[in-house]
Amino acid sequence: MDYTLQWGQVVGFTGYLIGGAWLALQIAFLAFVGGVTIATVNATVLSYGRNRALRTAVRSYVAFFMNTPVLVQIFFLFFALPEMGVFLSSYQAVLLGLTLNVSGYLTETLRAGFQSVRRSEIEAAETLGMSVAQMTWHVILPHVIRVLYPPLTNQYILLTMTTSIASIFGLEELTGRAYNVSAETFRSFEVFSLSAVLYVVLTLVASSVLWLIGRHLFRVKARLV
Amino acid sequence: MHHLAIDRLTASYDGKEQVLVDVSLQVAKGEIVSLIGPSGSGKSSLLRSLVGLLVPKSGEVMLDGEKVDYTNRKSVKALRERLAIVFQQYNLFQNMDALRNVTVAPVKIRKRNAREVEEEATALLRKVGLGDKLHAYPDELSGGQQQRVAIARALALKPDILLLDEVTSALDPELVSEVLDAIRILAADGMTMLMVSHEMALVREISTRVVMMDRGRVIEEGTADRIFDNPRTERCQEFVSKILGH
Ligand SMILES: Nc1ncnc2c1ncn2[C@@H]1O[C@H](COP(=O)(O)OP(=O)(O)O)[C@@H](O)[C@H]1O
Ligand SMILES: [Mg+2]
Numbered sequence: 001m002d003y004t005l006q007w008g009q010v011v012g013f014t015g016y017l018i019g020g021a022w023l024a025l026q027i028a029f030l031a032f033v034g035g036v037t038i039a040t041v042n043a044t045v046l047s048y049g050r051n052r053a054l055r056t057a058v059r060s061y062v063a064f065f066m067n068t069p070v071l072v073q074i075f076f077l078f079f080a081l082p083e084m085g086v087f088l089s090s091y092q093a094v095l096l097g098l099t100l101n102v103s104g105y106l107t108e109t110l111r112a113g114f115q116s117v118r119r120s121e122i123e124a125a126e127t128l129g130m131s132v133a134q135m136t137w138h139v140i141l142p143h144v145i146r147v148l149y150p151p152l153t154n155q156y157i158l159l160t161m162t163t164s165i166a167s168i169f170g171l172e173e174l175t176g177r178a179y180n181v182s183a184e185t186f187r188s189f190e191v192f193s194l195s196a197v198l199y200v201v202l203t204l205v206a207s208s209v210l211w212l213i214g215r216h217l218f219r220v221k222a223r224l225v
Numbered sequence: 226m227h228h229l230a231i232d233r234l235t236a237s238y239d240g241k242e243q244v245l246v247d248v249s250l251q252v253a254k255g256e257i258v259s260l261i262g263p264s265g266s267g268k269s270s271l272l273r274s275l276v277g278l279l280v281p282k283s284g285e286v287m288l289d290g291e292k293v294d295y296t297n298r299k300s301v302k303a304l305r306e307r308l309a310i311v312f313q314q315y316n317l318f319q320n321m322d323a324l325r326n327v328t329v330a331p332v333k334i335r336k337r338n339a340r341e342v343e344e345e346a347t348a349l350l351r352k353v354g355l356g357d358k359l360h361a362y363p364d365e366l367s368g369g370q371q372q373r374v375a376i377a378r379a380l381a382l383k384p385d386i387l388l389l390d391e392v393t394s395a396l397d398p399e400l401v402s403e404v405l406d407a408i409r410i411l412a413a414d415g416m417t418m419l420m421v422s423h424e425m426a427l428v429r430e431i432s433t434r435v436v437m438m439d440r441g442r443v444i445e446e447g448t449a450d451r452i453f454d455n456p457r458t459e460r461c462q463e464f465v466s467k468i469l470g471h
Contacts, residue, residue: 127277128330146320
């Protein structure tokens with residue numbers, strides 16, 4: 001082992017790498033918001049929907065996105081769709097692919113949350129005179145948020161890490177930029193160590209912020225670490 | 226005129242076997258009527274159908290001479306302003322502290338003044354011995370304490386009649402008496418109650434009348450002393466001797 005660490009060169013690229021981290025954060029955030037939105041609709045259909053065909057459609061959707069690799073899904077969007085005349089930029093393809101993929105997982109999570117609302121609490125709300133809307137707002141949603149907060153936080157963190165896939169499609173997010181720096185400086189060890197640290201910072205900041213919000217707004221009990 | 230008059234009420238879950246068969250029963254203002262009977266005899270179903278959780282198939286329920294229409298949302302809503310129910314499993318809202326469990330309905334549904342309701346709720350919680358637990362969440366309270374919050378929550382709506390469904394059966398034995406004491410306080414206040422209970426000492430002590438149910442029917446009715454000491458039907462005899470342990 002005669003490899004000597006040389007941080008000097010790499011440290012100069014910190015700003016450039018942080019820029020990449022910022023893009024990673026953006027992609028993760030947008031894909032997550034999109035995923036939660038789709039998953040909410042899906043889970044509502046699965047939990048409360050009466051239309052059988054619609055439920056089957058949602059179930060197939062979930063099965064498809066949970067059982068194929070996200071990378072393949074994005075390849076499909078980026079390389080296969082153009083053959084059908086639909087052209088997505090690499091940013092669009094990655095964002096859409098991650099959104100669809102995470103929405104499959106989130107559907108299952110949300111559905112479990114919906115099912116955990118105690119029938120007895122709903123009955124109590126009903127006999128106290130609450131309408132369906134009041135019940136949803138005062139009883140069901142706060143409960144669902146509280147129960148789902150920890151698993152949703154975990155999925156968000158996981159998604160942040162998955163954004164590194166974007167580098168394959170030439171996006172200059174954290175991993176993409178780390179790769180560029182490594183190619184330019186040949187200091188792979190230092191560069192990828194630094195980018196790993198930045199990923200840790202990204203996820204730690206995200207989980208701390210989410211933890212604080214959860215604890216104070218929704219009385220979530222999960223521990224931070 | 227009776228406060229609450231139930232006339233030949235019939236009900237079933239999903240059109241299956243009838244769990245209530247021609248149940249007739251009256252409760253006058255200030256009365257405390259206790260429902261007793263073996264498990265599965267339809268006591269809970271009766272209370273649930275009174276508050277519209279189980280829609281009666283036929284028969285009538287009259288409140289102060291006014292017929293309740295269980296298929297009409299407005300009528301049910303009006304009914305629920307007058308009848309409050311406390312369940313065996315306290316059913317508190319887990320995301321709200323004790324005080325908010327009590328105030329949420331009066332403030333959010335009745336649109337009453339929040340300050341005023343809060344004062345009343347605090348007084349109610351004090352009354353049931355929870356003056357120091359106003360801001361505790363259900364998962365920080367014992368079963369007995371939760372059940373007392375549930376009673377306060379029901380009372381906060383100022384119901385004309387309070388329905389209690391085996392409110393002590395889910396509790397550990399050492400927690401039963403604190404809830405029974407809360408019920409005694411209500412009885413002393415003159416609260417009209419229709420309650421299901423297996424606490425025979427309490428039933429004997431506070432009931433103005435005892436109603437025995439079996440297989441969905443009312444089979445006997447009378448004062449507590451009469452029912453316990455001198456049951457007429459065989460089923461009632463059997464049940465009473467079993468529950469009194471002799
Ligand atoms: N949710 C339900 N669905 C179907 N049947 C029920 C339900 N709840 C109670 N029953 C049936 O109704 C009958 C009366 O039950 P219940 O009113 O709970 O009796 P009790 O309160 O006297 O023990 C029983 O035969 C019981 O099995
Ligand atoms: Mg019962």
